[in-house]
Amino acid sequence: MSPRALTVAADAIGTTLLGDTAERDYAAKLRLFATFAEPELRAAIRALQLEPGMRVLDAGCGTGEALKWLADEVAPGGAAVGLDLARAHVAAATDHAAPTTLVLQADLLRAPFPSHSFDLVWCVNTINHLRHPIGGIEALANVAKPGSRIVLGQSSFLADMYFAWDARLERVTNEAVRQYYRDRYGLSERDLTNVRSLLGWARAARLRDVHAQTVAIERISPLRPADRTYLLQAIFRHTWGERLRPYLSAADYAELQALCDPQDARFALTRPDFHFLQCFTLVTGVT
Numbered sequence: 001m002s003p004r005a006l007t008v009a010a011d012a013i014g015t016t017l018l019g020d021t022a023e024r025d026y027a028a029k030l031r032l033f034a035t036f037a038e039p040e041l042r043a044a045i046r047a048l049q050l051e052p053g054m055r056v057l058d059a060g061c062g063t064g065e066a067l068k069w070l071a072d073e074v075a076p077g078g079a080a081v082g083l084d085l086a087r088a089h090v091a092a093a094t095d096h097a098a099p100t101t102l103v104l105q106a107d108l109l110r111a112p113f114p115s116h117s118f119d120l121v122w123c124v125n126t127i128n129h130l131r132h133p134i135g136g137i138e139a140l141a142n143v144a145k146p147g148s149r150i151v152l153g154q155s156s157f158l159a160d161m162y163f164a165w166d167a168r169l170e171r172v173t174n175e176a177v178r179q180y181y182r183d184r185y186g187l188s189e190r191d192l193t194n195v196r197s198l199l200g201w202a203r204a205a206r207l208r209d210v211h212a213q214t215v216a217i218e219r220i221s222p223l224r225p226a227d228r229t230y231l232l233q234a235i236f237r238h239t240w241g242e243r244l245r246p247y248l249s250a251a252d253y254a255e256l257q258a259l260c261d262p263q264d265a266r267f268a269l270t271r272p273d274f275h276f277l278q279c280f281t282l283v284t285g286v287t
């Protein structure tokens with residue numbers, strides 16, 4: 001059966017907290033992030049010590065890079081199954097994955113699997129998109145075998161460092177991004193920052209033996225091409241593009257644009273003092 005034949009309609013739930021729908025497509029940004037953070041994500045997956053023959057679920061698999069890395073760890077004889085709400089992300093993950101990998105379009109709150117199907121569930125940067133995160137973790141725990149691990153990854157519990165040389169401009173830029181998201185999705189500051197409750201949500205969902213581990217995604221100049229591409233395209237041009245203009249003073253917006261412009265002598269990514277830091281946290285619990 002082709003993966004697409006197993007599509008489950010998820011539209012009935014409406015949008016998620018951050019605007020995800022079956023129709024939404026930010027595959028390009030997801031691909032850039034996965035390529036950028038590949039060293040840290042692969043190390044986190046290797047540290048899980050998966051074994052050949054295991055069945056793992058990547059819930060909110062996006063464009064499927066981690067799905068492929070998970071599949072490598074459980075081969076031979078195992079399987080990594082991807083699930084995502086967005087049709088475009090499922091299509092991208094299907095293209096990226098091995099032909100035998102199953103990728104389903106579905107809402108993880110109604111994951112179309114029998115109870116106790118998986119030896120491990122991996123879910124990165126997704127639980128914070130749900131209106132009911134504890135219900136989401138409970139749904140993931142339901143499809144995991146008793147005694148198996150639920151691994152919830154989340155970047156940026158603490159603010160990322162982009163401008164090591166100018167904390168003020170970085171602070172007002174981060175605040176402008178948050179204000180943009182609050183306006184766009186009608187959220188309060190508490191809604192946007194409640195992602196930091198991930199550990200508490202895991203405990204509220206009655207996972208056992210919950211623990212957290214944070215690593216730093218750290219980059220300094222000179223950057224690898226994947227780092228430069230992610231920071232330039234996903235952050236400088238997309239997240240910090242024209243849409244931030246209303247939220248910054250004219251002087252700050254002009255300075256930000258100069259730092260983000262590869263043609264400008266002030267371009268941030270070629271400064272010798274460019275030093276990027278982002279924390280990435282894995283909260284793990286047992287069903």
Ligand SMILES: C[S@@+](CC[C@H](N)C(=O)[O-])C[C@H]1O[C@@H](n2cnc3c(N)ncnc32)[C@H](O)[C@@H]1O
Binds near residue numbers: 016062083109124
């Ligand atoms: C920020 S992306 C993270 C994707 C991937 N895990 C990664 O780390 O690159 C969040 C993903 O969760 C998916 N998603 C959001 N709500 C979902 C839901 N209720 N069920 C399944 N997938 C969902 C989105 O479509 C999107 O692909």
